[in-house]
Amino acid sequence: MSISDWTGPQGPLKNAILIAGPTASGKSALALRLARETGGTVVNADSMQVYGVLRVLTARPDETQLAAAPHRLYGHVDPREAYSTGRWMRDVEALIRSGELGSKPAIFVGGTGLYFRALLDGLSAMPEVPPTIRQRWRDALADKGPVALHDLLAERDPAAAGTIRSTDGQRIVRALEVMDASGKPISQWQARSGTPMVDRSSAQLMVIEPDRVVLKARIDQRFDAMIEEGALDEVRAIAALDLDDALPAMKAIGVRELIAADRGEMGFEEAIDRSKIATRQYAKRQSTWFRNQLGPEWQRISMQE
Structure with missing residues (x-):
C-alpha cells in the first residue's frame, strides 16, 4: 500500500x-x-x-x-x-x-x-507506483502529449477517461501509471x-x-494589482528553475503567459488579457463543480x- x-x-x-x-x-x-x-x-x-x-x-x-x-x-x-x-x-x-x-x-x-x-x-x-513506471508515463506525456494519452486511457479505463479532460496531462498520467502498476483501473481504486x-x-x-458580472470585474482588478505587486518577478524566479511544464506549479494561471511575454513571444498586454480570460474560465469551472x-x-x- x-x-x-x-x-x-x-x-x-x-x-x-x-x-x-x-x-x-x-x-x-x-x-x-x-x-x-x-x-x-x-x-x-x-x-x-x-x-x-x-x-x-x-x-x-x-x-x-x-x-x-x-x-x-x-x-x-x-x-x-x-x-x-x-x-x-x-x-x-x-x-x-x-x-x-x-x-x-x-x-x-x-x-x-x-x-x-x-x-x-x-x-x-492507491497502490504503490514504482519510479520506473512513473517516469515512463511522464516521458510518454512529454513525447506524445496529453490528448494521445487520453485516447489510450479511454481504451483501457473508459470510466476514468470520462472524468478527466483530454488536456489534463497530470491526471491522465496518474490513471495510466496506476493501471500499469496494479493491473486495475484507477476508477476501481477510487470506488473504495x-x-x-x-x-x-x-x-x-x-x-x-x-455574481458573475461582479466576479469578472474583481478578477480583472486583482490581476492588475498582482502585476503591480511583483507577479512578473515571481514568474522570472520560477522560470529560472527550468521546471518541467507538466509540473502543477507551472500551470498556475499567468505563469506561462508572463514567461512568454518576458521572452518576447507576445506583448505584455496580451499576456495580461489572456491571464484574465483564463482566470475567468477557471472561476466558471470552479463554480460549476461546487x-x-x-x-x-x-x-x-x-x-x-
Whole structure:
C-alpha cells in the first residue's frame, strides 16, 4: 500500500469550518474574519497556494493577513514537486496530530473541490507506483502529449477517461501509471471508501456563489494589482528553475503567459488579457463543480468583500 494512503487521525475533526468558492470571491477574507472571531486557525485548501515562490500570482495571504491569525499549509511546497491530494491529507493529519490546531475551529478555505471531498469522505487507497513506471508515463506525456494519452486511457479505463479532460496531462498520467502498476483501473481504486477527516455533523459548510458580472470585474482588478505587486518577478524566479511544464506549479494561471511575454513571444498586454480570460474560465469551472458536487448541507452565501 502506498505511503500516499491516508489512514486518518484517531477520530474525525470536530467543529471544523469549510469555506469553498471560486477564485477572487472573497473566501480568504471570510476565513480571516472567522479566525479572528473564533480564535481558530486558517488552513489552506487550494492546490496552487501550497507552492513557494508564487505568493502574489496565486493570491496567497500577505504578511499582514498572516499576522492577523494563524495560517497553515501556505507556500510550504517546493515548486519542483508535484503535490497531490493524498499528500495534502497527510499534511493536514500532521497538523491535527501535532496539536497545532488546538481546541479552536480549523477553518479550511480554498478553491480545490477535491480537497473538500477528501476531508468529508476520505481518500481511496492507491497502490504503490514504482519510479520506473512513473517516469515512463511522464516521458510518454512529454513525447506524445496529453490528448494521445487520453485516447489510450479511454481504451483501457473508459470510466476514468470520462472524468478527466483530454488536456489534463497530470491526471491522465496518474490513471495510466496506476493501471500499469496494479493491473486495475484507477476508477476501481477510487470506488473504495476512505476515512473522513472532518466530522460532517458538527462542521459548518459554506460555499460562496458570486455574481458573475461582479466576479469578472474583481478578477480583472486583482490581476492588475498582482502585476503591480511583483507577479512578473515571481514568474522570472520560477522560470529560472527550468521546471518541467507538466509540473502543477507551472500551470498556475499567468505563469506561462508572463514567461512568454518576458521572452518576447507576445506583448505584455496580451499576456495580461489572456491571464484574465483564463482566470475567468477557471472561476466558471470552479463554480460549476461546487454547484454540482456540493450537496444541500452546504450553505450558499453571497460574495464576500
